Amino acid sequence: MTQDQGVPLSSLQPGQEGEVLGLHAQGPIRQRLLEMGFIRGAHLKVEKLAPLGDPMELIIKGYHLSLRREESSCILVALTA
Amino acid sequence: MSHLVVALAGNPNCGKTTLFNALTGARHHVGNWPGVTVEKRSGAFEAEEGLRLEAVDLPGTYSLSAKSEDERIAGHFVSQGKVDLILNVLDASNLERNLFLTTQLLELGKPMVFVLNMVDDAERKGITFDRAGLETLLGGPVIATVGNREEGIAELKAAIASVAKGRDPRVRDWSREASGHGPGDYGHDIEGELVKLQTELARDEKLAASVPNRWLALQLLENSKEAHALVAASSARQAIEAQLHKSLAFLEKHLGADGQTLVAEQRYGFAHGLVKEMVKTDTPSGETPTQRLDGLLTHRYLGIPIFVAILTMVYVLSFVLGKYPQDWIGDAFKTMGDALGAKLPPGELTSLLVDGVIPGVSAVIVFLPVIMILMGCISFLEDTGYMARAAFIMDRVMHLMGLHGKSFIPLIMGSGCNVPAIQATRTIESKTDRLITILVTPLVSCSARLQVYIVIAGTFFTPIKAGLAIVAMHFLGLGLAMLMGRLLRSTLFSAETAPFVMELPPYRLPVAKTTAIHMWEKGSIFLKRAGTTIFAGATLVWFMSRYPGIANREWSAELLRNQQTVQALQIPQAEKDEQLAELHLAHESRIVNTSLAARFGRVLEPTLRPILDPDHTRPEAWKDVIALTAGFVAKEIVVSTMGVIHGASDEPKEGEKLSPLQVALRDHAGLTPLTALAFMVFILIYTPCIGTVIMIQRETGSWAWAFFTIVYGSVLGWLLSWGTVVVGRMMGMR
Numbered sequence: 001m002t003q004d005q006g007v008p009l010s011s012l013q014p015g016q017e018g019e020v021l022g023l024h025a026q027g028p029i030r031q032r033l034l035e036m037g038f039i040r041g042a043h044l045k046v047e048k049l050a051p052l053g054d055p056m057e058l059i060i061k062g063y064h065l066s067l068r069r070e071e072s073s074c075i076l077v078a079l080t081a
Numbered sequence: 082m083s084h085l086v087v088a089l090a091g092n093p094n095c096g097k098t099t100l101f102n103a104l105t106g107a108r109h110h111v112g113n114w115p116g117v118t119v120e121k122r123s124g125a126f127e128a129e130e131g132l133r134l135e136a137v138d139l140p141g142t143y144s145l146s147a148k149s150e151d152e153r154i155a156g157h158f159v160s161q162g163k164v165d166l167i168l169n170v171l172d173a174s175n176l177e178r179n180l181f182l183t184t185q186l187l188e189l190g191k192p193m194v195f196v197l198n199m200v201d202d203a204e205r206k207g208i209t210f211d212r213a214g215l216e217t218l219l220g221g222p223v224i225a226t227v228g229n230r231e232e233g234i235a236e237l238k239a240a241i242a243s244v245a246k247g248r249d250p251r252v253r254d255w256s257r258e259a260s261g262h263g264p265g266d267y268g269h270d271i272e273g274e275l276v277k278l279q280t281e282l283a284r285d286e287k288l289a290a291s292v293p294n295r296w297l298a299l300q301l302l303e304n305s306k307e308a309h310a311l312v313a314a315s316s317a318r319q320a321i322e323a324q325l326h327k328s329l330a331f332l333e334k335h336l337g338a339d340g341q342t343l344v345a346e347q348r349y350g351f352a353h354g355l356v357k358e359m360v361k362t363d364t365p366s367g368e369t370p371t372q373r374l375d376g377l378l379t380h381r382y383l384g385i386p387i388f389v390a391i392l393t394m395v396y397v398l399s400f401v402l403g404k405y406p407q408d409w410i411g412d413a414f415k416t417m418g419d420a421l422g423a424k425l426p427p428g429e430l431t432s433l434l435v436d437g438v439i440p441g442v443s444a445v446i447v448f449l450p451v452i453m454i455l456m457g458c459i460s461f462l463e464d465t466g467y468m469a470r471a472a473f474i475m476d477r478v479m480h481l482m483g484l485h486g487k488s489f490i491p492l493i494m495g496s497g498c499n500v501p502a503i504q505a506t507r508t509i510e511s512k513t514d515r516l517i518t519i520l521v522t523p524l525v526s527c528s529a530r531l532q533v534y535i536v537i538a539g540t541f542f543t544p545i546k547a548g549l550a551i552v553a554m555h556f557l558g559l560g561l562a563m564l565m566g567r568l569l570r571s572t573l574f575s576a577e578t579a580p581f582v583m584e585l586p587p588y589r590l591p592v593a594k595t596t597a598i599h600m601w602e603k604g605s606i607f608l609k610r611a612g613t614t615i616f617a618g619a620t621l622v623w624f625m626s627r628y629p630g631i632a633n634r635e636w637s638a639e640l641l642r643n644q645q646t647v648q649a650l651q652i653p654q655a656e657k658d659e660q661l662a663e664l665h666l667a668h669e670s671r672i673v674n675t676s677l678a679a680r681f682g683r684v685l686e687p688t689l690r691p692i693l694d695p696d697h698t699r700p701e702a703w704k705d706v707i708a709l710t711a712g713f714v715a716k717e718i719v720v721s722t723m724g725v726i727h728g729a730s731d732e733p734k735e736g737e738k739l740s741p742l743q744v745a746l747r748d749h750a751g752l753t754p755l756t757a758l759a760f761m762v763f764i765l766i767y768t769p770c771i772g773t774v775i776m777i778q779r780e781t782g783s784w785a786w787a788f789f790t791i792v793y794g795s796v797l798g799w800l801l802s803w804g805t806v807v808v809g810r811m812m813g814m815r
């Protein structure tokens with residue numbers, strides 16, 4: 001799968017799963033996302049959205065994480081389920 | 082004798098502090114890291130008979146190439162500090178991500194002990210470990226523990242002792258391995274560039290001696306600030322930076338990604354490989370208890386009502402229940418002061434004690450119950466894992482205000498008392514978010530200000546309008562906090578971005594002991610750090626409002642004569658008491674109205690005239706300034722000070738709706754409904770009390786921010802009260 005087939009993580013619905021293709025962020029955000037496990041090929045699943053629609057909760061590397069739309073839109077993923 | 086230093090390093094929430102407490106007992110010292118307001122815990126413990134070590138609990142960190150303040154401290158301390166042994170705490174139920182940091186720690190080349198903490202959770206998730214295998218691959222003892230039940234602590238101490246003495250067979254000497262470095266191979270291309278970088282780094286002998294070359298080279302590839310700073314100070318700076326540039330370009334060309342990404346991928350590759358080989362997961366299918374609980378607690382519709390309910394409970398516990406001990410303490414000090422005042426011969430020393438020292442001490446101690454209860458609740462919510470959910474639920478709203486989801490609870494608690502609310506901002510990890518929250522919290526109207534509104538609004542408005550005015554004050558406070566939050570974010574702090582990447586840890590049942598330790602720590606820190614300053618400030622202002630009248634012997638003698646006259650009268654005791662009280666009040670009133678504070682009031686009054694006296698009909702408007710000065714000590718004493726100034730008690734007489742003070746305010750003070758409203762607005766905003774100011778200084782680590790709060794509050798307060806007068810007049814109000 002190539003990079004341009006990916007969608008931003010923020011567009012995923014609860015229950016959908018995907019694989020990280022790359023990050024469109026720079027600086028501290030990029031560093032933070034990398035060390036939290038958003039490396040190429042990492043598998044993730046969107047668990048739910050907060051009651052007010054943002055942030056989202058997802059599972060990556062076996063733990064739960066919450067991300068604002070601002071950050072999740074920088075993450076390019078390929079849908080797997 | 083200096084002890085060997087053991088640093089506890091690990092991801093946030095993996096149980097470092099719990100293990101630290103288990104190792105050291107509760108005998109430890111809590112302070113701040115130099116120059117910052119991140120907590121530093123350290124304490125001595127005996128790893129075995131006669132071997133004393135010093136343990137240092139580090140802030141949780143996901144990596145060492147970190148950006149946030151907490152992480153920088155942890156990174157700096159383990160890489161450069163005098164750390165003799167690293168105790169790497171790992172959450173066994175979430176090993177892969179925890180090992181990412183381990184790969185960085187290993188590169189420091191220090192003796193390490195690994196702790197698989199939370200093995201109970203791991204077991205529940207069906208995870209089992211090949212401990213011997215892990216020991217070989219990591220090159221150090223691996224100990225399984227359950228921190229909150231203090232299981233495995235003896236074994237952990239033994240391992241620390243044997244590693245500290247350099248006699249542990251499990252410790253691998255990586256320098257003698259074929260690779261010449263620790264575990265973790267970054268692949269042919271990266272390793273090649275690392276060697277080149279290390280060659281350049283080795284040119285600066287001082288640098289090479291201070292940190293391991295391989296670690297520094299990797300940190301440079303990862304673009305770590307700390308590493309760049311080290312290089313910037315090096316004599317070989319140009320050569321190193323040139324090589325780094327070349328290496329990054331080479332890697333980009335050959336591996337198609339930047340250094341940061343490549344190194345992170347390799348680190349996770351190592352972690353993943355280790356987990357795959359040494360860890361067996363047989364997770365029972367279905368939802369975990371945490372997921373089931375979250376199904377309710379972060380539910381689309383129920384999440385918010387439940388959050389509100391929990392918040393209400395914390396509020397009631399802290400400020401309604403906490404009010405009882407607070408009142409007891411206040412009363413006890415008052416009784417003590419009165420008793421001493423009656424016993425000791427009247428004079429300046431007595432008044433120093435009775436009017437200065439005792440109220441000063443009281444002004445500090447009354448905060449203790451609320452601080453301890455609120456901090457206990459917050460520590461409980463944090464340890465259960467709910468705090469992260471609360472932030473998750475509220476983040477959308479708070480983000481609009483330029484704040485963080487975790488800012489919500491401190492802000493709401495501010496409506497009880499600003500002092501513990503500011504202390505509660507410690508839960509916010511990002512420094513900028515925390516600073517903004519601290520700076521806007523004083524705008525939230527606290528319960529002490531409520532007392533002032535009740536007296537003033539009750540005097541000048543009908544009951545319904547008074548209620549509305551009081552509610553309006555609270556909304557005005559919250560609204561201003563939001564506005565200022567946005568404003569500060571977009572002006573002073575626009576450059577700083579803290580990504581909202583927050584872990585939602587599994588729910589856990591906290592241990593009562595931990596919560597108790599936490600409450601105790603917060604209470605004693607408050608007393609030790611803030612207490613003395615608050616005491617000094619409170620006593621000073623108290624004295625300003627008493628001196629020089631208090632030293633006037635003639636007045637004291639006159640009071641005594643008049644009291645004796647009343648005592649000699651043939652009237653019922655109740656009447657006598659009333660007359661005595663009146664005499665006393667008149668005496669006090671005379672003192673306060675000629676005090677230094679009164680002089681200050683006369684000087685300051687012209688600047689406040691547009692608010693307090695727009696029609697120039699109030700020759701005594703300066704008296705309000707005395708009350709405002711008292712409000713700087715504590716908003717609680719504004720009403721009683723007004724009582725003294727106007728020589729009228731603030732307790733309503735039986736069968737009367739208004740207290741004598743309220744009658745005096747209405748009939749003699751010259752305030753109109755409009756200026757009264759402006760006065761309320763001003764009381765809301767003008768300056769936080771001294772306790773809050775000192776707390777801001779403590780929690781931001783800077784007097785500049787503390788003064789900033791006073792100044793911006795006063796300016797904003799003036800403008801808005803003036804606006805109230807202007808708009809009110811346009812609407813025909815008087």
Ligand SMILES: Nc1nc2c(ncn2[C@@H]2O[C@H](COP(=O)(O)OP(=O)(O)OP(=O)(O)O)[C@@H](O)[C@H]2O)c(=O)[nH]1
Nearest residue numbers: 093094095096097098099141198199227228229464
């Ligand atoms: N089930 C279980 N819970 C534990 C264990 N050790 C600690 N906890 C709990 O985990 C939570 C977090 O523990 P802390 O010691 O505060 O974690 P920390 O690493 O100091 O966290 P930070 O300082 O935020 O980085 C607390 O609620 C502890 O009671 C354990 O072995 N098993």
Ligand SMILES: [Mg+2]
Nearest residue numbers: 097098099141
């Ligand atoms: Mg801790």
